[in-house]
Amino acid sequence: MSDASPPSSSDDPSDEPPAGRAGTPGDTPADPPAGAPAGQAAAPPSRRWPGWAARPALPPRPRRTGWRRLLPTWRVTLVAAAVTLVAVLGSVLAGYLLVDIPEPKSAAAAQSNVFLYADGSQLARVGEIDRENVPLDEVPEHVRNAVLAAEDRDFYHAPPVDFSAMMRAGWNMLRGGGRQSGSTITQQYVKNYYLDQRQTVTRKVKELFIAVKLDREVSKDEILEGYLNTSYFGRNAYGVQAAAHAYYGKPAKELTEAEGAYLAALLNSPNAYDVRANPQSRDRAVARWEYVLDGMVSEGWLDEGRRAELEFPEPNEGNVSAGLGGERGYLVEATRQYLAEHGIADDDQLAQGGYRITTTIEPDRQRALTEAVEAQLETALNEEREQDSWVRAGATSVDTESGHVVAMYGGRDYIDQYVNNATRRDYQAASTFKPFVYAAALEHDSRTRDGELIGPSTEYEGDSGREVVSRSGQGTGWSPENEQNRDYGTVKVSEGMDKSINAVFAQMGVDVGPELVRDTAVALGLPAETPGLTEADASISLGTATPSTLDMAGAYATLARHGEHRPVVLVTEVVKDGESLDLPESEPRQVISREAADGATAMLEAVVRGGTGTAAGSAGRPAAGKTGTAEADRAAWFAGFTPELATVVAIFGQDPETGVQRELYGAAGQERISGGGFPARIWGQYTREALEGQPVTDFDLRQPERREHSDGDLEGEGEGEDGDEDQDGGESEDGGESDAPESSASPESGSPAESGSPDGGTSFGPESPESPTSPDAPGSSGSSESAPGPSDSTDNAPPGPAEPAEPAAPAEGAGAAAPVEAAAPAGAHDEAAAPGG
Numbered sequence: 067m068s069d070a071s072p073p074s075s076s077d078d079p080s081d082e083p084p085a086g087r088a089g090t091p092g093d094t095p096a097d098p099p100a101g102a103p104a105g106q107a108a109a110p111p112s113r114r115w116p117g118w119a120a121r122p123a124l125p126p127r128p129r130r131t132g133w134r135r136l137l138p139t140w141r142v143t144l145v146a147a148a149v150t151l152v153a154v155l156g157s158v159l160a161g162y163l164l165v166d167i168p169e170p171k172s173a174a175a176a177q178s179n180v181f182l183y184a185d186g187s188q189l190a191r192v193g194e195i196d197r198e199n200v201p202l203d204e205v206p207e208h209v210r211n212a213v214l215a216a217e218d219r220d221f222y223h224a225p226p227v228d229f230s231a232m233m234r235a236g237w238n239m240l241r242g243g244g245r246q247s248g249s250t251i252t253q254q255y256v257k258n259y260y261l262d263q264r265q266t267v268t269r270k271v272k273e274l275f276i277a278v279k280l281d282r283e284v285s286k287d288e289i290l291e292g293y294l295n296t297s298y299f300g301r302n303a304y305g306v307q308a309a310a311h312a313y314y315g316k317p318a319k320e321l322t323e324a325e326g327a328y329l330a331a332l333l334n335s336p337n338a339y340d341v342r343a344n345p346q347s348r349d350r351a352v353a354r355w356e357y358v359l360d361g362m363v364s365e366g367w368l369d370e371g372r373r374a375e376l377e378f379p380e381p382n383e384g385n386v387s388a389g390l391g392g393e394r395g396y397l398v399e400a401t402r403q404y405l406a407e408h409g410i411a412d413d414d415q416l417a418q419g420g421y422r423i424t425t426t427i428e429p430d431r432q433r434a435l436t437e438a439v440e441a442q443l444e445t446a447l448n449e450e451r452e453q454d455s456w457v458r459a460g461a462t463s464v465d466t467e468s469g470h471v472v473a474m475y476g477g478r479d480y481i482d483q484y485v486n487n488a489t490r491r492d493y494q495a496a497s498t499f500k501p502f503v504y505a506a507a508l509e510h511d512s513r514t515r516d517g518e519l520i521g522p523s524t525e526y527e528g529d530s531g532r533e534v535v536s537r538s539g540q541g542t543g544w545s546p547e548n549e550q551n552r553d554y555g556t557v558k559v560s561e562g563m564d565k566s567i568n569a570v571f572a573q574m575g576v577d578v579g580p581e582l583v584r585d586t587a588v589a590l591g592l593p594a595e596t597p598g599l600t601e602a603d604a605s606i607s608l609g610t611a612t613p614s615t616l617d618m619a620g621a622y623a624t625l626a627r628h629g630e631h632r633p634v635v636l637v638t639e640v641v642k643d644g645e646s647l648d649l650p651e652s653e654p655r656q657v658i659s660r661e662a663a664d665g666a667t668a669m670l671e672a673v674v675r676g677g678t679g680t681a682a683g684s685a686g687r688p689a690a691g692k693t694g695t696a697e698a699d700r701a702a703w704f705a706g707f708t709p710e711l712a713t714v715v716a717i718f719g720q721d722p723e724t725g726v727q728r729e730l731y732g733a734a735g736q737e738r739i740s741g742g743g744f745p746a747r748i749w750g751q752y753t754r755e756a757l758e759g760q761p762v763t764d765f766d767l768r769q770p771e772r773r774e775h776s777d778g779d780l781e782g783e784g785e786g787e788d789g790d791e792d793q794d795g796g797e798s799e800d801g802g803e804s805d806a807p808e809s810s811a812s813p814e815s816g817s818p819a820e821s822g823s824p825d826g827g828t829s830f831g832p833e834s835p836e837s838p839t840s841p842d843a844p845g846s847s848g849s850s851e852s853a854p855g856p857s858d859s860t861d862n863a864p865p866g867p868a869e870p871a872e873p874a875a876p877a878e879g880a881g882a883a884a885p886v887e888a889a890a891p892a893g894a895h896d897e898a899a900a901p902g903g
Contacts, residue, residue, distance in 0.1 A: 215361030300336030395480020460487025528554030575607025693741030
């Protein structure tokens, strides 16, 4: 029988699988191992390839007992690790995708506005955040390297996040080593520019993601530039440019290696390492500075020999360049006003910050003007005299060739007296307006009522109280008084200018026509909207308008330029975010003929040589000018010029508590303040110092008719405010007796109701008709002038009811101003007063 017979059904493994295991072809049951418990099936043999011998059975794995049962198996551990890794990677990926680079913080993006002198030195920094962004190429390489040596030496070739440094810093902090950062420059920049300073896990995680993403999107140089412009260096200085000014009074591009290393050292602890604010920390600060330098040497950024030569750079006492204290506030205010008026940048735009504004102010001349005011006026004031607290001084100086404002004095201290006395438009110009009347007469070939062309030799009646006659020959009812009611008889125009005789110029103004006088003043440079100028009645000739010293300096500069007007300029460059803004053109144009301008100049030269302005002769060079003293001595002016500079100085009386205008009788120890005194002396000292070293030049006048003074002109002249002959009843500067305050009363006058200029002049607020300085007479003019002799006169304003004022001499303008053809009084000019400094 054959052995190859098919197996029986009972032998089919698919029918009877081995015990303890699912049936599988080729598998056969195995006998239980020796010693196995009865009934326990033997372990099935390993599955092998058909025809191969079966693998020996493995012994069963012993069950874990005791605490080992609590431990996960290696399979569980492996799976858990894989799941964790996937979760972490997923979280990182999700964070990277979900966390965007945010907009910068408003404070981080905010910058201060930087105001510069004409030579580029810093005048002031204004803004809530003291920051000025600068491009990286304006930061010297040695300063950049110092920052890298202090904060992140591997910045250019390391990843944006240094986990090892972070862990090392954390470990050191845990060991009590003090707070450490471990952040790269990129991380610090992200924190400064995009996030905040809170020490939270959420903020730190965001910082990491943003740093990585930022490093992929921008260059290392851009990150370093941002870091240098946003880091805090102490002294409220954000960014390296602000820090350079705060600690060393210079721009960042001028920092030395030693100075740059010190600023880099400050980044670690700005307040602690400021050796001026914390002298007890000097050793720590010096050690940090040396650490920075040593790092520069180790990185090959600084020669070791050069390192040995460097000495610790002592920083400044404080941030003396920033802020608005002292005179800086007035200059900044005038500059802001100029920018707004010329449509360059308004207050809202400036509030955004980031402007770099170069002014025309020259530091040396600004210093000379300030010193002149202090030497001539401030030293004469006494805190114990109430009148001295009313004294305010303002001045503006303009370069006649360019029209640039080279110096401006707005007051003692902007913090204490915030009103800019150089730009305010609420005090009458008084007799400084008379040259405009004469220039108008020459320009328009005006004639007297008798038909004579008006010129220096034209004769007018100079008696006080003489009624002004209209061009039709009718009386106007306006009879202006001269100073102290002095009569001069028939005088030439030149003498009338020297002695500032009101009767002469009141009649001349009517002969010329108030409209032409106004038009000439505007053409020369006064703003058309100057308060008191628009009325254009007869009193305009005696200075009832209220221009600022800035306005008057521009107008007198036109006379110095032979009738060629160039608008005054206070700003030469404005840069915003690296781009220069367009500035208005300043093209000169001939506004009056050269003959008219030169004729007025020749007349004003005589005023300085022997008239009311002799004190200005201390300038020591050819000069022309005119004094002006307002009614009741509320203001005193001197406006003058040389061929190079036109400068106007004014002294005002104002109550520091109420803001009302006050008389200056008795101020500075003088019985009265007049234009030929303090203002002329300030003008003389300043002009001498401002032009020191420059050649003395004469006026190049076109056939001027000059007049030298005769002994008769000067007979009986006193020294007035200078005090040489005033003590014994001699003539005061205005030509009156020294006891002028006890003379007959005159109606008070004030500035027009619009005490603030429509185009930016300072306003004093609501009217105060019942205040001591509010005008009681409508339309009162204000010009009270004097020479060192029987000179100056009284400008009178329109008649009107008046209550007796405190005893005072009739000022140049204590009467009435009438229209050309009628005697109807002009409208009242109410003085506005409000608290102000």
